Amino acid sequence: MRIRSILLLLLAMQLILVGILIALAVAMQQTQLLAEEAEERRFDSYQLADELRQSSDDLTRFARTYVTTSDERYEQYFLEILAIRDGESPRPEGYAGVYWDLIAAGLGKDWPEGPTLSLRSRMLEAGFTNKEFDKLSEAQNRSDALVRLENVAMNAIKGQFDDGTGTFALVGEPDHDQAITLLHGEAYHAAKARIMEPIDEFMRMIDQRTAMEVHSLNVRQSWLEIVDISIACLLLLGTLYSVWLIRARVLLPIETISQVASRVSAGDMSARAELAGGGELATFGRAFDSMVGVVDLHIKEIEAAKEALAEQAKSIQHEQQRSEKLLLNVLPAAIADRLKNGEDTIAESYPEVTVLFSDIVGFTEMSARIGAKQVVDMLNEVFGVLDELAEKHSIEKIKTIGDCYMVVAGVPDRSPTHAQQIAAFALDMQKTLKAYSEHSGRGLSMRTGVHTGTVVAGIVGTSKFAYDLWGDVVNIASRMESSSEAGCIQVSDAVRVRLADDFVFEARGDIDIKGKGMMHTWYLTGRKGDS
Numbered sequence: 330m331r332i333r334s335i336l337l338l339l340l341a342m343q344l345i346l347v348g349i350l351i352a353l354a355v356a357m358q359q360t361q362l363l364a365e366e367a368e369e370r371r372f373d374s375y376q377l378a379d380e381l382r383q384s385s386d387d388l389t390r391f392a393r394t395y396v397t398t399s400d401e402r403y404e405q406y407f408l409e410i411l412a413i414r415d416g417e418s419p420r421p422e423g424y425a426g427v428y429w430d431l432i433a434a435g436l437g438k439d440w441p442e443g444p445t446l447s448l449r450s451r452m453l454e455a456g457f458t459n460k461e462f463d464k465l466s467e468a469q470n471r472s473d474a475l476v477r478l479e480n481v482a483m484n485a486i487k488g489q490f491d492d493g494t495g496t497f498a499l500v501g502e503p504d505h506d507q508a509i510t511l512l513h514g515e516a517y518h519a520a521k522a523r524i525m526e527p528i529d530e531f532m533r534m535i536d537q538r539t540a541m542e543v544h545s546l547n548v549r550q551s552w553l554e555i556v557d558i559s560i561a562c563l564l565l566l567g568t569l570y571s572v573w574l575i576r577a578r579v580l581l582p583i584e585t586i587s588q589v590a591s592r593v594s595a596g597d598m599s600a601r602a603e604l605a606g607g608g609e610l611a612t613f614g615r616a617f618d619s620m621v622g623v624v625d626l627h628i629k630e631i632e633a634a635k636e637a638l639a640e641q642a643k644s645i646q647h648e649q650q651r652s653e654k655l656l657l658n659v660l661p662a663a664i665a666d667r668l669k670n671g672e673d674t675i676a677e678s679y680p681e682v683t684v685l686f687s688d689i690v691g692f693t694e695m696s697a698r699i700g701a702k703q704v705v706d707m708l709n710e711v712f713g714v715l716d717e718l719a720e721k722h723s724i725e726k727i728k729t730i731g732d733c734y735m736v737v738a739g740v741p742d743r744s745p746t747h748a749q750q751i752a753a754f755a756l757d758m759q760k761t762l763k764a765y766s767e768h769s770g771r772g773l774s775m776r777t778g779v780h781t782g783t784v785v786a787g788i789v790g791t792s793k794f795a796y797d798l799w800g801d802v803v804n805i806a807s808r809m810e811s812s813s814e815a816g817c818i819q820v821s822d823a824v825r826v827r828l829a830d831d832f833v834f835e836a837r838g839d840i841d842i843k844g845k846g847m848m849h850t851w852y853l854t855g856r857k858g859d860s
Contacts, residue, residue: 778809
């Protein structure tokens with residue numbers, strides 16, 4: 330049999346064995362999932378039983394508290410528990426557990442409303458057996474019977490008594506002693522115990538059923554593991570045989586050809602493999618020997634081609650580095666990486682960022698006095714210093730519009746200290762600009778505005794694309810800057826609230842912000858603790 334046929338046969342057998350192993354792995358995983366589902370059903374069953382028990386205890390607690398205090402609030406709690414359990418009111422999310430403990434202590438909060446579904450309906454949906462469902466139903470029926478006794482006691486406090494038809498139409502003197510006796514007597518405790526008996530039996534039935542399911546699944550898992558190990562052993566044996574066959578009939582002839590190839594590559598063009606016999610490798614050896622004669626003629630051509638390719642690769646690498654540098658000058662590094670990875674549309678919402686606008690005061694008049702080259706040189710110097718400060722404080726420069734400089738913190742990398750980063754940048758910017766102004770003699774000053782809020786950030790454009798921000802926070806930050814004063818950093822209340830512990834502010838008062846009306850603003854003047 331040809332080597333090719335033998336190897337294909339071995340490969341087919343190994344693929345079949347691998348397929349069986351994969352099927353066994355899937356079966357074992359499904360078995361594990363079934364075991365987890367059984368445990369989860371047991372947990373859900375416990376929750377339903379515990380909610381029934383807890384609701385009975387809560388009803389007892391509020392009935393007794395109402396009888397003792399006559400506080401109508403506890404009667405309302407009592408009625409709400411019944412309404413939720415009977416599916417007449419929505420069941421709050423997170424209702425199980427300490428819900429009524431918090432409500433009764435006045436510590437409750439607004440809980441989101443869940444579905445309106447009675448406890449009995451939820452028990453029907455849980456997939457219990459008939460006997461299990463009967464136990465929970467029996468417990469709820471006994472709890473409902475106890476509720477009627479509690480209603481008698483609570484109505485006795487109000488002087489209302491049963492007229493024999495189940496309606497509390499008889500009116501008389503409130504009977505406090507009767508109410509206490511009903512809720513604290515031996516009959517009441519016996520009724521409570523009767524509620525717990527079927528719940529306890531239900532839990533034992535659930536444990537027994539779940540244990541049987543898990544045991545059955547464990548047995549199945551053990552058999553699957555035994556079969557899996559057996560198949561793996563067969564696969565190992567097949568692999569070892571394949572290795573031996575490949576070495577004897579493939580690797581050794583290839584090693585001979587490789588040695589000849591090494592001698593040829595070293596310059597010995599007289600070397601030959603001279604493989605005897607038939608078969609694919611012998612044929613290949615003879616073809617290799619005939620090829621050696623022409624190799625020498627091609628070596629020089631290959632070397633020349635390699636040199637040309639190396640020069641092209643170097644040129645391509647240089648252009649790639651140049652393109653990446655230009656891209657990083659236009660976009661944040663994280664956004665640039667996403668574009669290079671093939672994303673066409675980049676747009677995200679950022680709920681908490683801080684935006685700063687700043688422009689040079691009197692720039693238009695200054696531009697009219699000095700030449701165009703001096704204007705550009707001055708902006709390059711000033712914005713170059715600001716770019717260094719932005720990198721120092723880990724904030725993102727968005728753009729410059731004429732003499733206006735815009736940065737943001739919290740975009741594209743979210744940061745919990747975005748407001749502190751912008752505040753530190755703004756103070757350093759004013760200090761640095763003052764030093765530059767004194768050094769250059771130009772008398773420069775900048776007015777600055779800062780606001781915090783939600784923005785949408787993304788790339789716009791196709792040919793001359795740009796990374797930009799949109800949102801009300803951008804407009805308000807721009808208005809903060811335009812209404813600020815020379816050398817001042819004007820911030821909104823939203824910024825001041827976030828920075829009040831670490832920075833010093835001076836109240837400016839209410840100003841008219843275009844499109845927003847009157848807004849209370851502040852001047853950021855420094856850090857706390859700085860001289």
